[in-house]
Amino acid sequence: MGKELSIALLAIAVVGLLHSTAAMETHVVGDKIGWVVPPGGQYTYESWATMHHFAVGDLLVFNFTNGDQDVARVTKEAFDNCNSTDPITLKTTSPANFTLNTTGEYYFIGTKDKHCELGQKLAINVTAEHGSPAPSPAPRGPVTYVVGDKLGWLVPGGEQAYAAWAYGKTFIVGDTLVFNIVNGTQDDVALVTKPAYENCTTNSTIAVYKNSPVSILLNTSGEHFFISTYDRHCLLGQKLAINVTSSTAQPPSAKTPSGSMAPSSPTPHGTSGPGAAHAPFSSAPSRIGSGYFTFLLIAVAAFFYWSLVTS
Known part of the structure; x- marks a missing residue:
């Protein structure tokens, strides 16, 4: 009976680990552009954020040149005014990693001279989990x-x-x-x-x-x-x-x-006319290699199962 209970508990733990591993994503801010003073102004990181779904447990990675850039997590008010005097967190070494451990809005800026004013700022919204249904857009009037x-x-x-x-x-x-x-x-x-x-x-x-x-x-x-x-x-x-x-x-x-x-x-x-616009910044989220972790966890589970059976 002890062996069967141990195997059952192990199976539950493995399933839980598989679920959390598959769900977590790593988002490299700006993808290949990295964390810089962007050539397109603040719209560069706004457009990047629209292509990503951020959920609790995800990891945000800022890649930049040490000494030339930094990244600070700040309040909304500080974000709006590019105020870097009292950041929540300041990181000066690349890569700078932030774990998204709560739902809600996160705000990041560069604190170097006028970098925020020139567009080095990012605002994201973090939801409860991946796979949750997106709310239907409400009807709106002309904008x-x-x-x-x-x-x-x-x-x-x-x-x-x-x-x-x-x-x-x-x-x-x-x-x-x-x-x-x-x-x-x-x-x-x-x-x-x-x-x-x-x-x-x-x-x-x-x-x-x-x-x-x-x-x-x-x-x-x-x-x-x-x-x-x-x-x-x-x-x-x-x-x-x-x-x-x-x-x-x-x-x-x-x-x-x-x-x-x-x-x-x-x-x-x-006036009729054919055409399609070029889309900016067409990069997808960088995902954790869930296949590798799945294989690793299954191998660990098999090892423990074999140990329990043969003991």
Whole structure:
């Protein structure tokens, strides 16, 4: 009887270990980019976070250059104001690991000079466990999106800036895009087809708007493409692609299996045109090697079972 009880307890323990091991994930912040002052501003880490599901027990790993970077866990208020004077935790050696041991919101910033202000900040929400059903999105009314938020509509220094801004946002018919052209600059917003967007062709536009702020009602579903027609502005990253869904339809998946946005045929403002936008930062979560741990635990269980039977 003692042997049977020991075997049963061992089996229960192994099942529990297998469950917890398979569920835990390791998230490498920024994936290949790492933890840096991001070229796309704060949208870089915002878009990265939208592609990950964080649960209790997961591990967050920050990879950075020692001496040049650090990472601090802070309060929401400190995160919003980039205040690094009284962090909850400060780590200066890479890799910096944080175990997500409670549900709720976590906030991280870089404390080096102006790094947080330049976008080295990450906010995530941690749920109870992996596999829990996601809540159904509540119906909402029209939303006005200010393109680039405080950045505005300008040459951002890289194509990823506006791609990162758009990533994770849900655009539906009836929403409005507002393009704020920076005062004192000559610029415009052009609605174009996919080929014009991809090739930065400025002499074949659907519509051009010059008076800031430019307000564009998204009155049709499909993918919409915007560029600046001024010299080399589009080539330098002043371009935006978004996907607009019907207000009654479920939004499409943010990624196909390869990590790119699902294509559709845009009909911006009543004008048909083929096209699909390029998706920014298409990396999946880095998972713990559950297969290896499963094999190891089964081997341990087999060893103990053999010991109990032959003793």
